[in-house]
Amino acid sequence: MTVHLVLFYLLAATAIGSALLIVSMKNLVRSLFLFFVTLFAVAGLYIFALADFVAITQVIVYVGGVLVLMLFAFMLSNRALLNDLQEGVRGVFALPRWQALLVATSFLAILLFVAVEIGENEPYWITEAQDNQSIIQPQDNTIHHLGINLMTRYVLPFEVVSVFLMMALMGAAHLARKEEKQS
């Protein structure tokens, strides 16, 4: 169990640490690459939550898709954009705006409070599930179960999501088209 915990804490620290670095770094490219690290760490955390398929999906879709998309979009745009993003640098770490900091910390406080509370008195359905032994076990075949659920119980959201993806594709393609120079 200790190895478990240590690994967990390590992954958690990586995720949080790189997230903090993302928000404090002024250099945008470095922030994006650190996002990389965060996503991987979070994927590791998913595995600890016994959601191995979600973890892999995260890696494939997020890291391989989203992040790469962002990097490409950012790097393939013109110099001005790049320059804009790098201007106004005053030291590596930026001075945070105090209002945002305040709000974020308050939210953190509230969430932590709730978290601690959940730790103490878990919601009743969790306790029931633990009693009924219907929690996911590590030796379960999650892919198998996920597949069956997607096709039977959650087939409507599945189809909607596919339509939605198509819409998003069309919209993004339209938005990002090259305008004819009119002016």
Added chain:
Amino acid sequence: MITLAHFVIVSAILFSIGLYAVLAKKNAILILVGIELMINAAVLNLVAFGRYDGALYGGQTFALFAIVLAAAAVAVALAIILNVYKHYKSIDPDDINELKD
């Protein structure tokens, strides 16, 4: 033992960091990163609670959906950012204020 509380705490921290990035960053792409962080935190939460939903597998399924939707959102958002940049010649959200009262 890794309890539910661990996951929730980690998720809370990641969410707050993402929130801070959304509120305080002067760069639209970093705001996007902040949003992604928040979505990641939410997904982590979903997955953590979904462990106790062996009957319906709701947590993990919706985690999948959330990831897909997040990806779509990022694509569209990037397109929008490019457009905005073409118009305003800047991606500082403070400069994009023509809709003010």
Added chain:
Amino acid sequence: MDHLNPISPTVSAALIVLLAPLLAFIITVVSGKRMKSGLPAVLAMAISLLAAIFVFANIWNEEVIHQQIPWFTVGSNTFTLGIILNNLSAIMVVLVCVIALPVHIYSMVYMKDDGGIHRYWMYLSLFCFAMLGLVLVDSLLLMYMAWELVGFASYLLIGFWFTKTAAVKANKKAFLINRIGDLGFLIGIAILYTQFHTLDLVALFGEEGLVKQAINDGNSWYSAGESMPAEWLTIAGISFFLGAMAKSAQFPFHIWLPDAMEGPTAVSSLIHAATMVAAGVFMLVRISPLFDSQVLLLIASIGAFTAFMAASIALTQNDIKKILAFSTISQLGFMMVAIGIGQYGAAIFHLVTHAFFKCLLFLSAGAVIHEMHHLKEKYQLDFDAQDIRNMGGLRKFMPWTFRLTLVAALALAGLPLTAGYLSKDAILIYTFEWSEWQSGYWKIVPIALFVTSALTAFYIGRLVFKVFFGKFRLEKLLQKHLHVQEAPKWMLYPMFFLTLGALFAFFSYNPLVFEDAWLLKGFELTETLQRVNIYHTVVPAAINSISVVVIFIAWRWYARGKYPVEKLTGVWYRFSESQWYFNMLYDRVIVKGLIETSRFFYAFDRAVVDGIVNRSGAMVRLLANLSQWLDRNVVDGLVNGVGKLSFNLGGILRGSRKGKVQYYLLSMLFFLLIVLLVGLNLF
């Protein structure tokens, strides 16, 4: 109107005497520049003369008439208008008219082509009116008014040719010095009024007058109910004498008379020889009961000193009119001495005779000057027409002028058979007799008068010889032959008339003994002096012989030209010629002193007073600045601060509408936080 007594003929005659010149004045003023001939003035004077003779005939040694009407009331005191006709008034009124009429006729010729002649007649009539008023009125107040008016007319006439700077300076000087005297007169009036509460001459100075009844015991001066410390009696006397000193040109107020010669010669003859300057003497005689022994001694001393001083100055003057002016001052000194010894009759007697021969001297000097001016115009020459060094030998050209001048000169010198001899010897002898009763030092007064008489003979001899004898020096100077004409007829006739008055016959049957003069008999003596017989014979003999000797010396020096001294630069000569340096002294001490004082005060005023004002102004300005700063920064600052506060608050609140997305998100989340906190029961 029952307080108006029926006006007797005498009083009406007196009023005619007074008002005829006034009428002439008004007519001249109304005619303006058209009045060229001066006929109204002359006619008025003739009428006045006739009326005056009538008055004289009725009043002299007969009755005393005193008529008055109330004029105005101040509080419980009533002032009156009135005339008094007694011996003094009668003789003075006749004198003024008798002198004025010839002068008027003479002026018609003398001033014939002058551009401002209408003004001349105006001023002359005004003067005659004022002078006649002065001798007729019965209250000190009216006398003061007439006194001032006479001074004013004199000022106008001295400065008649006002385009000459010298004339303007002279009339200013005359007026200022007369003013000082008027101050004395006014103070005297004030003292008398405070003590006696009346200004009426008869009430004050008459036989049963208040002044005579007032008791002075050395400590206080008592009168009905009032008393003053005894000194005030002396002070009153001195104040009145001050007025007389200035008007009659006594030391130290004599300096205006020589300068007053800037006026026309006819004016000099009337005003500054015969009448106005005599007003001082007249006034002193009018108020004679007021003087106590100290004041009388003062009058005598000043009179004697003035007589001597003026005679010594006249010795060296070169302007013919200035010689005569100083001679007038000297003779007025004689009159003052006569008053000082209490012989008012002698003073008036000398005044009358002096009026005749001095006026005549001036008129003849005027004739000479007139002819010299003609020379100037005829031959286009430039020289001082009044300088006797330019004249000489004029008796060949102007014989009648010479003869008349000679008579007048003999009268002035006081040689027998003239009227001047009678009056001057009266004063001399009386002075010697008076000195017997005083302490030894007072002998200097008659001795001074004696010496002065000798000097008088000398200087008048010098004038006559230098002008009428010898060679005509102007011819020699200019190397030309000049022809001088005799004076016009109508200038000679008035002079001739006056000559009659200069001879003894008019005044006394006895040419050698003055006590027989009828004029003296008209005046009672305040103190009958013990007749010291020796003086009555020795003094006239002595003075007359000395005068003859002196005149002979003058003849040798000036007529024959055997002047013993080559250069005229000795210290005594310069002292005399510069009029004893009085003008310089006054100029340095008084005029410059006044100017320096006023400059000092001006600087003081500028620096201190204005400085104070300016400082307080600066202070006020400072305070104003301070309050302005306060107002702007504190008060307005408060108001503005409130405005700024609300602006900033609004700005803060406006920030939420800035269009910044992150702000919107921030505010949303903020409220969500609050909701959450409330929900979680943390508040």
